[in-house]
Amino acid sequence: MENTFPPALVERINNLKVEDVSADFVKLGGVKMADPSGYRVIIDRISQDIPFYRAYLKNAALTGTIVINNPFWWTADDKFFNYALASKLGVAIPPTVLLPHNKHPEGTTDQSMRNLMYPLNWEEIFEYVGFPAFLKPYSGGGWKHVYKVHSPEEFFHYYNQTGDLCMTLQHGVEFKEYFRCYVVGQENVHVMHYDPKAPFHERYVKNPPPTDPELYERVVKDARTLCRALGYDLNTVEFAVEDGIPYAIDFLNPAPDAEITSVGRANFEWIVGAAAELAVKKALSDENPARELRWAGFLKGGDLESGAPEKPAPRRRRA
Numbered sequence: 001m002e003n004t005f006p007p008a009l010v011e012r013i014n015n016l017k018v019e020d021v022s023a024d025f026v027k028l029g030g031v032k033m034a035d036p037s038g039y040r041v042i043i044d045r046i047s048q049d050i051p052f053y054r055a056y057l058k059n060a061a062l063t064g065t066i067v068i069n070n071p072f073w074w075t076a077d078d079k080f081f082n083y084a085l086a087s088k089l090g091v092a093i094p095p096t097v098l099l100p101h102n103k104h105p106e107g108t109t110d111q112s113m114r115n116l117m118y119p120l121n122w123e124e125i126f127e128y129v130g131f132p133a134f135l136k137p138y139s140g141g142g143w144k145h146v147y148k149v150h151s152p153e154e155f156f157h158y159y160n161q162t163g164d165l166c167m168t169l170q171h172g173v174e175f176k177e178y179f180r181c182y183v184v185g186q187e188n189v190h191v192m193h194y195d196p197k198a199p200f201h202e203r204y205v206k207n208p209p210p211t212d213p214e215l216y217e218r219v220v221k222d223a224r225t226l227c228r229a230l231g232y233d234l235n236t237v238e239f240a241v242e243d244g245i246p247y248a249i250d251f252l253n254p255a256p257d258a259e260i261t262s263v264g265r266a267n268f269e270w271i272v273g274a275a276a277e278l279a280v281k282k283a284l285s286d287e288n289p290a291r292e293l294r295w296a297g298f299l300k301g302g303d304l305e306s307g308a309p310e311k312p313a314p315r316r317r318r319a
Contacts, residue, residue: 001046002045002258002259003259004258004259004260004261004268005045005258005259005260005268005271005272006025006045008260008268008272009023009043009272009275009276009279010023010024010025012272012273012276013276013279013280016276016280018280018284021280021283021284023279026039026042028056031055031056031059033059034059034062034063035059035063036060036063036064036065037056037059037060037063037065039060039065040064040065040066040282040283041065041066041067041068041279041282041283042057042060042065042066042067042068043068043234043275043279044057044067044068044069044071044074044254044255045255046255047071047074048074048254048255054071054074054075057071058071058072058075061289061290062290064288064289064290065289066282066283066285066287066289067289068233068234068278068279068282069231069232069233069234069235069254069255070231070232070289073230073231073232074232074254077139077230077252078138078139078252079136079137079138079139079140079168079250079252080096080098080138080139080168082226082230082251082252083096083168083170085229085230086226086229086248086251089225089226089229090225091222091225091226091248092222092245092246092247092248093247093248094170094171094172094173094247094249095128095129095130095170095171096129096168096169096170096171097125097128097129097168097169097170098138098166098168099125099159099166099167099168099169100113100116100120100166101162101163101164101165101166101167102159102160102162102163102164102165102167103163103164104164105164106164122152125169126152126155129169129170129171130171131149131150131151131172132148132149132150132171132172132174133148133149133155133169133170133171133172134146134147134148134149134169134170134171134172135147135149135155135158135159135162135167135168135169136167136168136170137165137166137167137168138166138167138168139166139252145162145165145167148172155169173240173241173242173247173249174242175240175241175242175247176241176242177193177240177241178193178194178195178196178238178239178240178241179191179192179193179194179219179238179239179241179246180192180194180204180236180237180238180239181219181220181223181236181237181238181239182235182236182256182267182270182271182274183223183224183226183227183232183234183235183236183237184233184234184271184274184275184278185233185274185278185281186224186227186228186231186232186233187224188274188278189220189223189224190267190270190271190274191216191219191220192204192263192267193205194238196238200262201261201262203262204262204263204264204267212244215241215244215246218246219239219246222237222239222246222248223237223239223251226248226251227251230251230252232254233278233282234254234255234256234275234278235251235253235254235256236250236251236253236256236257237250237251237253238250238251238253258271258272258275
């Protein structure tokens with residue numbers, strides 16, 4: 001729903017005047033199965049909200065289009081899994097617990113939940129997580145259904161309002177510094193000072209990145225580690241710093257905010273330039289978007305190691 005980033009990105013790519021590369025806005029209607037999209041690269045900013053676009057992008061990837069970000073991984077990921085993965089990778093994560101639905105999901109009954117321990121050992125959960133804590137959906141974004149709780153009483157007050165949402169409870173890091181990092185191409189990192197407590201349009205403040213070289217290096221290193229493991233070429237990673245330790249709080253943002261009115265002119269110019277360079281690089285590459293997908297080997301002329309699109313992309317490469 002952005003108004004500034006998409007046209008600026010299209011304009012920046014076209015102003016690069018790279019031979020055989022041009023950019024425009026995707027137009028589509030009814031989508032024929034296994035029909036090539038006609039694009040070498042598509043940058044996805046909206047399929048998280050529109051299932052029609054997500055299905056279209058999977059079809060596009062099947063037929064040889066590089067989609068940023070990979071619609072299969074994006075569909076499969078959730079924030080709780082990402083926290084668990086990050087902890088395995090050595091990235092600092094606050095203690096986090098996955099909670100069962102407060103109410104049965106539609107179409108289910110207590111019989112459907114007969115594997116669930118009842119009552120839950122809430123004391124053990126609260127002791128592990130500690131207070132303050134954040135109650136938030138196991139997957140989601142935009143600060144929807146996020147509650148800060150300071151006691152069991154506050155927790156149950158909000159938990160009883162979550163209906164059939166699947167929630168997590170995560171220790172609330174008491175931070176003095178907070179950073180949001182653009183990560184482009186799993187390598188290029190732009191560290192921004194960020195204040196999640198401020199009104200949305202004031203969250204990107206003018207404070208500089210970390211002045212402590214070790215902290216800065218740790219933030220950049222962990223941001224790259226997470227995006228490489230998740231396979232995202234465009235993402236933001238958020239860190240809350242407590243006692244010098246950067247805790248990764250949120251890093252499932254494959255369509256990160258890039259609106260100039262919220263991120264500010266300098267950050268906007270950085271992300272437009274970095275995304276444009278990435279799109280052109282992908283358009284000119286020999287990358288096979290199906291290379292890691294298990295079904296890729298069954299496509300015409302492919303094998304399980306490399307995969308192959310059924311039809312080649314057009315010669316003129318559009319991003």
